[in-house]
Amino acid sequence: MPTTLILGAGLAGLTAARELTQHNHDVIIVDKGRGVGGRLATRRIANGRADHGAQYFSARSAEFQALTQTMLTAGIVHEWHIEQSDPASFQHPRFVGAEGMSSIAKYLANGLTVQTEKRAVQVSQIDNGWQVAFDDGQTIRADSLLVTIPAPQVLALWQESGLSLSPDDQAALESIHYEPCLAVMLQLSQPSNVPAPGGLKLPPDSPVSWIADNQQKGVSPDLPTVTIHASHSYSQQHLDDPDLNALIPDLVAAVADYISPGTIVGQQIHRWRYSNATVRYQEPFLAASTQVPLLFGGDGFGQGNVEGAYLSGLAMARALLQQADFPI
Numbered sequence: 025m026p027t028t029l030i031l032g033a034g035l036a037g038l039t040a041a042r043e044l045t046q047h048n049h050d051v052i053i054v055d056k057g058r059g060v061g062g063r064l065a066t067r068r069i070a071n072g073r074a075d076h077g078a079q080y081f082s083a084r085s086a087e088f089q090a091l092t093q094t095m096l097t098a099g100i101v102h103e104w105h106i107e108q109s110d111p112a113s114f115q116h117p118r119f120v121g122a123e124g125m126s127s128i129a130k131y132l133a134n135g136l137t138v139q140t141e142k143r144a145v146q147v148s149q150i151d152n153g154w155q156v157a158f159d160d161g162q163t164i165r166a167d168s169l170l171v172t173i174p175a176p177q178v179l180a181l182w183q184e185s186g187l188s189l190s191p192d193d194q195a196a197l198e199s200i201h202y203e204p205c206l207a208v209m210l211q212l213s214q215p216s217n218v219p220a221p222g223g224l225k226l227p228p229d230s231p232v233s234w235i236a237d238n239q240q241k242g243v244s245p246d247l248p249t250v251t252i253h254a255s256h257s258y259s260q261q262h263l264d265d266p267d268l269n270a271l272i273p274d275l276v277a278a279v280a281d282y283i284s285p286g287t288i289v290g291q292q293i294h295r296w297r298y299s300n301a302t303v304r305y306q307e308p309f310l311a312a313s314t315q316v317p318l319l320f321g322g323d324g325f326g327q328g329n330v331e332g333a334y335l336s337g338l339a340m341a342r343a344l345l346q347q348a349d350f351p352i
């Protein structure tokens with residue numbers, strides 16, 4: 025049975041793994057995070073929750089609509105609201121994970137072989153495949169390697185491994201750009217004043233770009249929590265500040281209209297060095313010019329965002345399955 029190692033248990037990696045597993049591939053997914061999901065991230069706060077990465081998703085392609093329908097039926101996601109300001113002038117629903125966005129990843133990971141809290145530190149090409157060493161001292165060998173970690177981290181990993189890519193592949197990965205985002209999560213003693221349906225984009229001159237009420241989203245029914253995303257420029261400016269907690273009062277002040285004074289009973293901040301892929305490789309994945317299969321994908325490839333990560337993972341798996349010379 026062909027073996028495939030997938031780096032990254034975000035939506036792209038999990039999707040590729042599911043597709044390959046359904047076609048009798050022996051797949052192992054490895055992630056440096058504590059759990060699966062990557063940027064489909066939900067934090068538990070007391071008896072509540074807050075999504076601090078992706079906030080919602082839409083499904084426009086037939087493939088992602090089919091998965092979304094399956095997850096709706098299984099109670100993994102629910103419709104949050106209808107987007108009414110779509111530039112293409114049609115209305116489409118937005119969905120959220122019923123217990124937070126990370127519940128989507130947990131659902132997709134069910135039945136897959138996933139190892140977490142393992143960071144890939146060294147990649148080597150061996151005779152008929154790849155060998156990856158991890159920070160716990162383990163190495164894994166596979167016939168093919170799918171890499172779904174953000175492109176700047178791929179480039180760093182390749183450099184640390186002493187490996188070089190072809191000039192075209194190197195240029196393709198270097199062209200991909202992500203913007204950073206600082207995310208604040210607040211636990212409140214009373215519901216917020218964020219108007220229905222519970223998510224709001226703020227004006228471009230605000231240090232905050234987005235505020236969401238996780239209770240109204242249905243993600244934190246028993247406890248009012250809000251998520252605040254700092255704007256791109258504010259996040260860029262403060263990304264490497266040594267004390268991120270010191271930024272919280274600034275960001276909270278920018279959304280004072282939506283939070284009653286004295287109701288904040290807990291606060292956390294998270295640094296996303298790579299949040300949304302703003303400059304992406306045009307195709308849904310990149311097949312490296314190597315003799316043994318090596319594919320790069322994730323939301324930096326194709327259309328981006330949650331749906332783009334799904335479509336990238338699916339396209340990677342399908343391309344691998346189609347490779348005529350893949351050992352079976």
Ligand SMILES: Cc1cc2nc3c(=O)[nH]c(=O)nc-3n(C[C@H](O)[C@H](O)[C@H](O)COP(=O)(O)OP(=O)(O)OC[C@H]3O[C@@H](n4cnc5c(N)ncnc54)[C@H](O)[C@@H]3O)c2cc1C
Nearest residue numbers: 032034035036056062063078079144299322323329330333
């Ligand atoms: C703040 C924020 C807000 C967002 N809002 C939205 C939104 O509202 N709607 C939307 O559609 N999209 C949104 N996005 C984007 C969306 O979350 C991503 O497009 C999507 O989740 C990316 O999935 P992925 O599988 O490509 O990457 P990821 O989810 O990043 O998965 C990559 C995985 O690789 C792992 N990894 C990295 N390096 C290593 C290593 N060396 N070894 C092992 N594992 C490694 C990481 O831990 C991670 O789990 C948002 C993202 C952020 C951060």
